[in-house]
Amino acid sequence: MSKHNPTIVNIQTLNEARTQIQKIGCDPKSIEIMAPKALFKLIKMKNIVLQDAIIIKQDMLSIGGEVAIPKDAFELKEKSSDILIMGTLKQLHELVGKLNRHYPRINAISKELFLILENIC
Numbered sequence: 400m401s402k403h404n405p406t407i408v409n410i411q412t413l414n415e416a417r418t419q420i421q422k423i424g425c426d427p428k429s430i431e432i433m434a435p436k437a438l439f440k441l442i443k444m445k446n447i448v449l450q451d452a453i454i455i456k457q458d459m460l461s462i463g464g465e466v467a468i469p470k471d472a473f474e475l476k477e478k479s480s481d482i483l484i485m486g487t488l489k490q491l492h493e494l495v496g497k498l499n500r501h502y503p504r505i506n507a508i509s510k511e512l513f514l515i516l517e518n519i520c
Contacts, residue, residue: 410437413488413519435489442484442491442515444508449475451505452482458497464490484512491516 410416416437420430447455449472456466464486472480486494495516498509 413438435492436487438488438519440486440488440491440519442512443481444484444511445481446479447482447508448479448504449477451508452480454501454505455482455484455494455498455508459484459486459490459494462486462490462493462497464494488516488519 408419410419413434416434417430420433420437421427425433449469452466452468452472456468459466464484466485467483469477469480471477484491484494491512495509495513498505498512501509
């Protein structure tokens with residue numbers, strides 16, 4: 400029998416993260432800092448130009464997240480592909496800011512990511 404009873408807490412929304420953190424008795428001021436770090440999401444995007452996929456991956460890696468891209472993306476054999484972006488809500492919001500500073504095609508991807516992240520509450 401475990402002395403500390405570790406359990407996995409499945410959190411789907413930002414509100415659920417806030418509630419779980421609050422139940423621990425954290426300082427209320429810290430809840431908004433911690434909640435976005437508690438929510439991990441995977442976002443699939445389709446038909447991403449491979450050069451853009453490489454830039455998105457580099458930006459996400461720089462903030463501690465990950466992006467799955469095709470194994471031959473650097474060879475540019477195909478024009479576009481699907482990608483899978485993985486990170487905490489905090490990292491995903493940071494990625495939106497980073498992508499927003501790039502050229503128009505990546506800027507458009509940034510806007511799409513922002514819209515999907517708006518619905519996570």
